[in-house]
Amino acid sequence: MTWALDHIGDIMSRAGQHAWLAGLPLVLGLVIALPLGWLAARRPRMRAVLLTTTGLLYTIPSLALFILLPPLLGTKILDPVNVIVAMTVYTVALLTRTVADGLLSVDGSTQQAAIAMGYGSFARFRAVDLPLAVPVIAAGLRVAAVSNVSIVSVASLIGISQLGYFLTDGYARSFPTEVWVGIVACLLLALVFDLVIQVVSRVLTPWTRTVAA
Amino acid sequence: MIRFEGVTKRYADTSGTDRGDGSVAVDDLTLEAPTGKITVLVGPSGCGKTTTLRMVNRMITPTSGTISIDGRDTASLDVAELRRGIGYVIQHAGLFPHRTVLDNVTTVPRLLGTDKRTARSRAMELIERVGLDPAMARRYPAQLSGGQQQRVGVARALAADPPVMLMDEPFSAVDPVVREQLQNEFLRLQSDLGKTILFVTHDIDEAVKLGDQVAVLRVGGVLAQLDSPAKLLADPVDDFVAGFVGRDRGYRALSFAAAPELSLTDEPTVALGASADDVRAIGTPWVLCVGDAGEPLGWVRAAAVESEVTRTVLHRGGTVASTTGSLRALLDAALSSPSGRGVVADDDGRLVGTVRAAEVIAAIEARRDAVASSTPAEEATAR
Ligand SMILES: Nc1ncnc2c1ncn2[C@@H]1O[C@H](COP(=O)(O)OP(=O)(O)OP(=O)(O)O)[C@@H](O)[C@H]1O
Ligand SMILES: [Mg+2]
Numbered sequence: 001m002t003w004a005l006d007h008i009g010d011i012m013s014r015a016g017q018h019a020w021l022a023g024l025p026l027v028l029g030l031v032i033a034l035p036l037g038w039l040a041a042r043r044p045r046m047r048a049v050l051l052t053t054t055g056l057l058y059t060i061p062s063l064a065l066f067i068l069l070p071p072l073l074g075t076k077i078l079d080p081v082n083v084i085v086a087m088t089v090y091t092v093a094l095l096t097r098t099v100a101d102g103l104l105s106v107d108g109s110t111q112q113a114a115i116a117m118g119y120g121s122f123a124r125f126r127a128v129d130l131p132l133a134v135p136v137i138a139a140g141l142r143v144a145a146v147s148n149v150s151i152v153s154v155a156s157l158i159g160i161s162q163l164g165y166f167l168t169d170g171y172a173r174s175f176p177t178e179v180w181v182g183i184v185a186c187l188l189l190a191l192v193f194d195l196v197i198q199v200v201s202r203v204l205t206p207w208t209r210t211v212a213a
Numbered sequence: 214m215i216r217f218e219g220v221t222k223r224y225a226d227t228s229g230t231d232r233g234d235g236s237v238a239v240d241d242l243t244l245e246a247p248t249g250k251i252t253v254l255v256g257p258s259g260c261g262k263t264t265t266l267r268m269v270n271r272m273i274t275p276t277s278g279t280i281s282i283d284g285r286d287t288a289s290l291d292v293a294e295l296r297r298g299i300g301y302v303i304q305h306a307g308l309f310p311h312r313t314v315l316d317n318v319t320t321v322p323r324l325l326g327t328d329k330r331t332a333r334s335r336a337m338e339l340i341e342r343v344g345l346d347p348a349m350a351r352r353y354p355a356q357l358s359g360g361q362q363q364r365v366g367v368a369r370a371l372a373a374d375p376p377v378m379l380m381d382e383p384f385s386a387v388d389p390v391v392r393e394q395l396q397n398e399f400l401r402l403q404s405d406l407g408k409t410i411l412f413v414t415h416d417i418d419e420a421v422k423l424g425d426q427v428a429v430l431r432v433g434g435v436l437a438q439l440d441s442p443a444k445l446l447a448d449p450v451d452d453f454v455a456g457f458v459g460r461d462r463g464y465r466a467l468s469f470a471a472a473p474e475l476s477l478t479d480e481p482t483v484a485l486g487a488s489a490d491d492v493r494a495i496g497t498p499w500v501l502c503v504g505d506a507g508e509p510l511g512w513v514r515a516a517a518v519e520s521e522v523t524r525t526v527l528h529r530g531g532t533v534a535s536t537t538g539s540l541r542a543l544l545d546a547a548l549s550s551p552s553g554r555g556v557v558a559d560d561d562g563r564l565v566g567t568v569r570a571a572e573v574i575a576a577i578e579a580r581r582d583a584v585a586s587s588t589p590a591e592e593a594t595a596r
Contacts, residue, residue: 113307115272116379117321118296131311207311207353 004181011166015185018162021083021155022148023193026141028084029091036092037099038125051097058093062086062151066158083155090151091144098140102133135208138201145193149186163189215246215269215377215411220278222264222434238264239434242278248376249407253424255414257457261434262413263304266379269411270299282377297325300370300378300408305386306362308354314340314365315350321373332372339368344398360391367399371406380412384419396422417458421446421465429454443469467541472534473576475543477557477566485510489518499552502527507563509533509556533558536565540580544573 004011036054040047065086070077073085106129114128153164166182169175202209222239239261246252254262267273269280271292280287287295300321308317318336323329340350343364354362363383370378384395400423403410414420420427421442429437429445431453438450446466449455459465481495482503492500492515502510502522511527518526533556534546547555547570554567 107307107310109303109305109307110309112272113301113303113309116267116270116296116299116301116303118293118324120293123324128309128311205311207355210353210356 003177007181011163011181011185014161014163014165015189017080017160018149018152018164018186019189019192021080021160021162022087022145022152022189025084025087025091026145026148026193028088029095029144030137030141032088032092033095033099034130036096037103040096040100041103047100051100054093054096056093057089060089062090062154063157065089066155078159080160082158083152083160087148087152091148094144094147095137095140098137098143099133102136102140103129105136106132131204134201134204138197141197142194145197146190149190149193153182153186214248214283215252215409216281216284217242217244217265218279218281219243220265220268220275220280222261222268222273223276237433239268239275242434242436244428244436244439246409246411247425248283248409250425251403251410251412251423253412253414253420253427254430255417255420255427255457256430256437257432258415260430260432262415262430263381264434265430266381266411266413269377269379270296270301272296297321297373298375298377300373300375302363302366302370302378302380302383304381306354306359306366306383308362308365308369310354313351313353314345314357317354317365318350318369318372320369321375325373327373336368336372339371340365342402343368343371360387360395363387363395367402376409378408378410380410382414383412385414385416392419399423418465421468429457441469464541464544467544467577468539470540470577470580472536472538472540472543473580475568475572475576477568478554480554480556480564480567482564483513483522485522485524487522489520492518492522497552499528499554501552501554501556501564501567503564509558509564512551514551531556533562534568535560540573540577543568544570544577547573 036050040050066082067077069075069082069085070079073081075081103125110128110132111124114124119127152162153167155162156164156168163182163185166178166185170178170180170182220239220242221237223237242265244252254265256262264273268275269282269287271287282299308314309320312320315333315336318339319327319329319332322332322335327335337347337350341347345361345364345368349357349361354365357365363386367380367383370380384392384399387395396419412423414423424442426439427442427445428439431437438445438454440448443466445454446458446462446469449458449462455462480501481497482501483492483495485502485504487502492513495515498515499512500515502513504510510524511529512531513522513526514528528551531550531552532542532546534542536557536559543555543557545555546557547553547568550556550567552567554569555573556567557565559565
C-alpha cells in the first residue's frame with residue numbers, strides 16, 4: 001500500500017497512457033466497424049466474407065502484431081502508434097460483427113415503415129437503424145474495452161509505457177506488491193471504461209427504460 | 214385516382230437453381246381506386262394484398278404492368294418524393310420504438326423540410342384527431358396499448374396530408390370492440406378528409422363495412438370480383454367469392470338497404486314509476502317503457518311488475534332501429550324484441566312505433582320484386 005502511495009504519480013501517468021492506448025482505438029475501431037457492419041448487414045454475401053476476415057484478425061497474437069507492424073507502417077518499434085493501430089485492428093475485429101448484429105436486430109416492420117416514409121438508405125441508417133442498434137453495439141463495445149485494456153498491457157514487453165510495466169517490472173524484481181498494483185490498476189481502468197460506455201448508452205437510448213415501467 | 218394496368222408481380226424462385234417462373238404473387242391486376250374513395254383489397258392470407266399495396270409506393274417493383282396516380286406513371290417519379298406523398302399505415306403499426314409518439318408523427322413533415330415547430334403543432338392536432346390523449350404525445354410506442362399504437366400509425370400516415378393513403382391491415386391487431394371503434398372513427402375521419410385510400414384486410418366484414426368498393430383477390434393474386442359491398446354480398450361471381458363472403462351474406466346484405474317507409478304500429482307505453490295496475494291495464498304480456506323525452510328504455514313483462522316499474526325490471530335485450538337506418542337494423546329490432554314487436558325510433562331517439570318481423574320480411578320481398586322487374590338484364594346475368 002505504501003509502495004502504491006509512494007509511486008502514485010508514476011501509476012497515474014502510466015494509467016493515463018494505458019487509457020489512451022486502449023481508448024483511442026476503441027473510438028477509431030468503432031468508426032471503422034460502423035460502415036463495415038452496415039455493409040455486412042445489408043449484403044448477405046459480404047457478411048460471410050467480412051465477418052470471417054475480421055474474426056480471423058482477432059486470432060493474431062498481439063505480440064506478433066506489435067512486432068510485425070513497424071516494418072509495415074514504417075514506424076519505430078517503440079512508437080506507440082504501433083499499439084494504437086494493433087488495438088484498432090482488434091476492436092474492428094470484435095465490433096464489425098456486433099454492429100452487423102445490432103443493425104439486423106432492428107424490427108422488420110420498423111425498417112419497412114422507414115422505407116415507406118421515404119428515407120434514403122443513408123438517412124435511414126442514421127435516423128432509424130443506428131439509434132436502435134445502440135444497445136447491442138454498446139454491449140459489444142464493453143467487451144472490446146475490457147479486451148483492449150488487457151491486451152495493451154502486453155505492450156510493456158516491447159517497452160511501451162503503460163500499466164503493464166508494473167507486471168513485467170514486478171516479476172523481474174520478484175516484487176509481488178508491484179504486480180498486484182498493476183493488476184488492480186488495470187481492473188479499475190476497465191471498470192471506468194465500462195461505466196462510461198454504459199452511461200453514454202443510457203443517455204442515447206431513453207426509450208429502453210420505459211418498457212419495464 | 215390510383216390505376217393498376219395489367220400489373221403482375223412474380224417473385225424470383227428462392228431455390229435459385231430450377232428454371233421455373235417463380236411464384237406469382239399478383240397476376241395481371243387491372244383496377245382503379247377512385248379519388249376520394251376507399252377501395253378495399255380483401256382475400257385470404259398470401260393472396261398478394263401487401264404486395265399489391267407496396268407496388269404503389271414502389272417498395273416492390275412490379276414484374277410487368279404500370280401503376281399510375283392521377284395519370285402519372287409512378288415509375289417515372291422520384292422514389293423518395295413519391296413515398297413522402299403517400300401515407301402508409303403498416304401492418305402492426307411499425308412505429309419507431311426510439312421516438313416519442315410526437316416525433317413518430319412528425320417524421321414525414323420533417324423529411325419534407327417542415328420546420329420543427331410547425332410540424333409539431335400539426336402533429337398535436339392529428340394526435341387528438343385520431344382520438345388520443347395529447348398527454349400521450351411524449352410517450353414512447355412501448356408505453357401504448359395496441360389500439361393506441363394503431364392510432365399513432367394512422368396519425369403518422371396523415372401527418373403530411375397526403376392525398377393518397379395505403380393502409381395494410383391497420384386495425385387487425387386489436388380486440389373486436391376496439392376494432393369497431395377504430396373503424397367508426399376512421400370512417401368519420403375519411404368523411405372529413407376524402408383521401409384516396411387503398412385499404413387491405415383479410416376480414417370480409419371489415420371490407421364490407423369500410424369499402425366504397427371491394428376487390429376480392431384469390432390466392433395467386435387474381436382479382437376475383439370488384440364491386441360495391443352491396444353488390445358483392447348480393448351477387449358473388451363464383452363459388453370462391455361466395456364462400457369467402459360467408460354464409461349469412463343474405464342477412465348482411467340488408468345493411469346496405471335503407472329501411473323502407475313501413476306503416477308502423479302505435480305502441481301503448483308506460484313511464485318509469487307506473488303502477489302494476491297501469492301496466493296490466495294495457496293488456497299485453499310485454500309493455501314498452503319510455504323515458505321523459507319519449508325515448509324507449511326497455512320492455513316490461515306485465516306479470517313481473519310487483520308494485521311499480523323500476524329500471525331493474527326492464528328487459529334490455531331488444532335493439533332499437535332508426536327510421537333512417539337499414540333493413541337489417543329493422544329486422545334485428547323485430548327479432549331481438551321479447552314481445553316480437555321491433556322498436557323503431559326517429560333520429561332524435563324518440564319512439565315512433567313498432568314493427569313485426571313478418572312486416573319487415575314482406576318489405577324485403579317487395580323490394581326484391583321491385584329490383585327484379587326494374588333490371589331484368591342484370592338479374593339474368595347473375596343467375
Ligand atoms: N420477398 C418475397 N419473396 C418471395 N415470395 C414472396 C415475398 N413476399 C411475398 N411473397 C409471396 O407472395 C405471396 C403474396 O404475399 P403477400 O405478402 O402480398 O400476401 P398478403 O395477401 O399480404 O398476405 P397476409 O394476409 O398474410 O398479409 C405469398 O405467397 C408470399 O409467400
Ligand atoms: Mg399482408
